[in-house]
Amino acid sequence: MNVVTAAQQYISEMIRLAGPGMKVMMMDKCTKEVYLFERIDSIALREPIKYLKCITFLRPTTENIHLLADELRFPKYGQYYIYFCNIISKTDVKALAEADDQETVREMHEFFMDGVPLCPHLLSLNILHSYNSSFSVLTPVFMRSLNSIIATLLALKKKPEIRYQKSNRDSKMLAEEVAKTIAREESLFENAKTDTVLLIIDRSEDPVTPLLNQWTYEAMVHELVGINNHRVNINTASNTGALILSPLHDPFYSKNMYANFGEIGQNIKELITEFQRKSQTNQKLESVADMKSFVEQYPQFKKISGTVTKHLTVLGELSKLVATRNLLEVSEVEQQITSGGEHSHCLVNVRRLLQHEQTTDLVIFSLL
Template structure:
């Protein structure tokens, strides 16, 4: 336990969070001493900190080209000095860090003083998302109902970096303890495990275009209780304005659920050819009782197959039209580059190039900027303003532009417990072509959701207790067999595909995935904006300024 190293890492994190560019470190008497103990001047100069000032100094010059990193003790004197500073700011932007807890009334005073909106970040008070009581109750009820239905009384692990995960874990445990007779199931050699995760740890996955059938349908058309609204499809017939896709009673859908778009195209062609063979001939003569009986017996099957063919040809045709119209293959390639590779120069050039494309939809344009802002957050202070200007020139609505900031606040590095980029060397992935419709390459499916690595580590017994602790004193010593995963903030069909593949490739392990919702990009952004609105309401009530740029 090295306290000096801990403080040094804390100061380093403050500096890194402000991004690249020239900085001034604004301190008080005590924090000046703290920093001088853990950092030499030459070391801190290497981090682009070129000036050191005291908050109580009266003779500081205006230097608008500098970012101010304020590291202060939360004393009344320091708060008053900071209020005066914000009323007449000498620097371009302020990142404010208090060494301890600060009162709500003082935060409110700082918020009111920041009339020029130069505060980018405030830390030292409670931050982040929190449960609405009704939603916590609903998720608890849903989870415990599933556990009862599956006859499982699990051990519980949760994501330590998420207060919401811990609260939900405790809430479920409380119900299990209270209703212990209901959860008194036959003991298994290896107890089942409930793993509670938080969507904010992986905000990348819900923003990506998808290339498997189920996920594409939800992303581009929307799935609501297995129903798809096709009423806006050009030239759609009356009986196809709403269709049902259910793996329970649609064999073609069940068999193609997790296949890529290219394979679906081939299978649609095969389905149609099979249908043509079974289609009754127009001039078929029913000359005998046997002929009539055979026709009556086969007609329902033919009618069902006819409906299946019509439905899937229409759905896949509309997916193909949207892919072409919105140029989603080109968009998706850049999305995958942003999410999987580590080349900032190429990434920003690719995003800039696509933003110049007039055929790019508003959603796809803002989605690319969001992915850039999340993936290259350290560089965002230099490049992001230019990308935001480009969105404005394209006529992207203010609401969509605000979403960029909201997504970073929701799933940026300040709130994440994990790295966004998986260890996979995406550059080395062979670009083989899938055979079939549109020649979709696996370059479009490089990304793996964070949940893949989390579950892989869990199955191998390598998931760290320090990051995903058990609730209670007991822990699992054997490899888990029955795993129930719940994602606070919603799961995606890409994550459902990941769980499906892990179930197939890991004999003896059974994984069930659930979440507070099933997201596509649009629903995820609604969740993000709802969270931002809730956080703003709480900040207004407590006087907390929150993150402003």
């Protein structure tokens, strides 16, 4: 079950079905995360380029159907190969057929990839706000989640047993709607395997974990710096752009993304020490600064210096934030509280942290 592989196969199939010749790809504001050439909702005037084939990859939303129908009425390209990332209704297909007066549409398919595959086991919808003022899931978010789950199941060719958190109304509703959709679209799931369990739970079921400081590599970067579609923005004297942390293209990150904070520096040091051994050098590596200096001084290390320098930059930023925010002491108190430490002792420690000048407002909020 690999959502990245499924996405890659779908993209390859889209290109193959369009046949030989030059092509342009048209996306919407969601599917652009896969591959961007042109946005369907762009208001810029475009000159007709009839010798190009246009591959469209869109979510089958009402807005996109209207925009695509307008495009087909006044086509800018010679041929259109239309692909939707989820199930499209017969009514929408009919509307597009009626708009295609010039018969430029050559293919129309459903390729189920409704989300951003970040790694083999993680798909994101990039939704920042999911709840209304009464802490119920917003209707558009609910429908987006439902559609993404269905598309993912179809991409992975799975027809799962569904289990949900009984105490949560939204989880129950989502589970019921997934079951109804699978039953309604039975033909699409005809050859799907039934060896999977779909577990639907609400994040609020565990209110404690998000309040604790994280100490594994990926979690620390996301918590302290922020990761957005594999991009991490760290501004230092030697780096002013976005760093890419992707387990798909960075073997070191893939191997260490769940490693403890204390292990990361040691693993980077071992990587450099191995090169030192091969090059018969004896430079001591006692700190992050020493490791950075080593990388910069050896041109023959350039093949892997990009990866090493990147992770040294990230590690240096994490180390700085841990020190300036006094996170080691904060985490120790957090663990005492969550593991059932003596109440009076915990209270004294919390009061001490509240008065500490390095304690941030976020830490105070989490502790309280």
